[in-house]
Amino acid sequence: MTSQEILQQEFGLIADLIRAHAQERPRHPALIKDDSVLDYGTLDSMMDRVAASLQRDGIAAGSSIAICATAGIEYGVVFLGALRAGVVVAPLAPSSTPESLALMVRDCGAKLLFLDQSVAAAIDAAGIPAAVGRISLDDSSVGKPLQAWLAATESKPAPVAIEPDAAFNIIYSSGTTGAPKGIVQPHRMRWQHVRRASGSGYDVSAVTICSTPLYSNTTLVSFFPALAGGGAVVLMSKFDAAKFVALAEKYRATHAMLVPVQYQRIMDLPDFDRHDLKSFRMKFCTSAPFSAALKGDILNRWPGGLIEYYGMTEGGGTCVLQAHEHPTKLHTVGRPAPGHDIRLIDEQGNEVAQGEIGEVVGRSPAMMRGYFNQPAKTSEAEWYDREGNRFIRTGDVGRFDAEGFLTLMDRKKDMIISGGFNVYPSDLEAVLFQHDAVADAAVVGVQSRQWGETPVAFIQLRPGSSETADSIQRWANERLGKTQRLTAVQILPSLPRSAIGKVLKRELRDRYVRS
Template identity: 65%
Template structure:
């Protein structure tokens, strides 16, 4: 069966599609990084060797295998090889604290852990808590060398049966000091995404966000399933992105808004030949209408903004180049996506009312791994008995059916495309012996989109300088979580029922939080 025929089916597996693409495309480049390029034939063979080695080491269908490393061809192929073995991919963020990484490894139950030297160094202090067998993707002494661990050339894994509701991957919503939530996304959900026709066989997609991010996967997976070429960047750099785009004649890219801003702010942006671009995508963070307009005016090709959650549910899409008068919105619900607004009482609201966004589609998480209580909190059930995912975002539909986001009901901060949960940061701050209470809010940042700022009240009689406390806290946080500013206050503003009024803190903030 051809790849096209497989993709036309109601359900199939990505591993089978890549096998079919390899038979048809042979030596066409599949994955490209700074060190090497591998063809579809080579990718398929490497996936076989990875899957056979995992099965040799006792990995069973439905069991999680963890990966935490810098993006590379080896990482990209390992992701697919895990799937071919019938296992579930658990991609973890290297920017997480060592304690959080150890916690996530334990939570997902991975017995095999792919990593690199940078992550191994980071984990030195918690090495005793990690029992998983280590495989070093970069050939370092972080674990068994990847090439030596692989099954022999020509090895083939045993066939596996995949249930549509079986886990495809577990993405952790927060690589933070609190308890991360593992979002289990099933094969059924990913199958719907990889069939998207927006990435044709001749596409060349720039992958400039990490492979542990859902933002990346919704672009990376369909590029490969449809026979395109993925250009992998280990880390986003505006100049390198533009050079690689020009060199490889890139046609597609998925970027978060802060990356668009950094690219367009370069004085030499207009000197690069980006005429090969057909479509650009954005997601994960608020995208201002002004910035969207700049992208449309200065960058060839179309622009589509997606709004949705890693947990799935309902998603919206704004085809910005077709609706230049709707740039203040996140677009309309995608085909097959049902999005509704509900009030504080859980009742559905009519068009024009402001309420919490809930959504339902074929792309929905199974639940939070090992956290049924959190899963239940994330669900809303319609009067017809249908399951929806709550977003925690507040919005309103206009008369044309376009959704405008008014605010986030939850206090989650999105900084540089990464989710930061204030409660996790607050829990770390109050561990200091001088601290009585703390509140963290997100404030606008030119560099990151949003950045966290803490307001801290000290215990009576305690003294510490704000800068010293900020440094103490930041040493204990992941790289993407660190505070941009910390303000000492006499007390936190509260409502009559004792709830901290974070809006007052955010609105009254004055400081240099754009760093």
């Protein structure tokens, strides 16, 4: 089958598309990182070697591997090769605490852990069992070098039949205590992402810059469609606004998926208007609140279209705002994508009337199978309509206007999105409660120009304690992941609570803004 024939199928495999591109254009660039370029012919061959190596090591289809490393060509090769073998990939955040890393590796049942030198210390501190083999992506001494682990050149894996609902990857939510939630995304869901993106100009001439980490679903919803279309993907191991625009000019970039804080930093570059970015066809944004003012600035000064996606890693329903076509709707997150059913429900689970506010729930062909090994959490995330159709709850509160555009009013949950990453206040509060001087604690997200949002803690000390806010902040940040660290700590005589004992976090947030 040709790549175009595969793309027209109701369901297909991304690994098969890459093989088709390798046969049609073997020398076309697939993955680019710094001065290294991997073409489709070599990528396809490397994927075969990875798949054959996994099968040689007894890692069968449906089993899991974990990857914890900075973005790079080898990372992409291992991820894609595992998919060809039907092996499930759990990409883990290097910024996680050692405790979280250990929990995630254990939870997903990874037989192998692919890592690099940048995460070696955290992995060692995590105390991951020796039975989990370590493969070094950068050929450092942190594991068996990738080149030594790979099967011989020209090795071919045994064919594997992969069903649409087979697990593709497990994306973990953030967490420092308890078991982080592993979101199981099936092959069917990833294929829907490919099909959704097919109308956005992802073809063999496309050049996509991936500047967010490969463990993030934000990146993967751009990474896989770009390769499925046969274009080139430029990988950045760490985002830098000036480097991004330099790479965009150098490679004549056509696509990018960025989070709002990255857009803000790019638009704030003093020399932004001197850069030639006319090659861009489409820019995307997701993962965090995207202000109407910032959208407007991008439309005015950055060539190409701008699309905002509103949805969850868990899937369900997605709203799409084609900002370049609807400049009067920049305060919204758009309308439901074709084939996506988005509804609003009240506290009792009943649908609300048109124009009323309710919790956003969604249903589509792109939905998680559930939270890995956590059926109770999966059940909590689901809502069923009267016909028994399954929806995913977002925890966000919104309202549809008369034209079907969704405006988000607030988040029902108190999740903080900092730099595009989810930060859960309950995780930070659990760490704070471990401090001997802390009697009560609450964490809220406040606006930040640098990060979009950033966590701030409010503390009530135990009687007689002489601890300072600075000392508690240092203590907590030593125990939190990099994306979770507190920007500030304030000590209060007591935390404001409602009549039923609930901490009034909005009052705390307002108090911080006024201070």
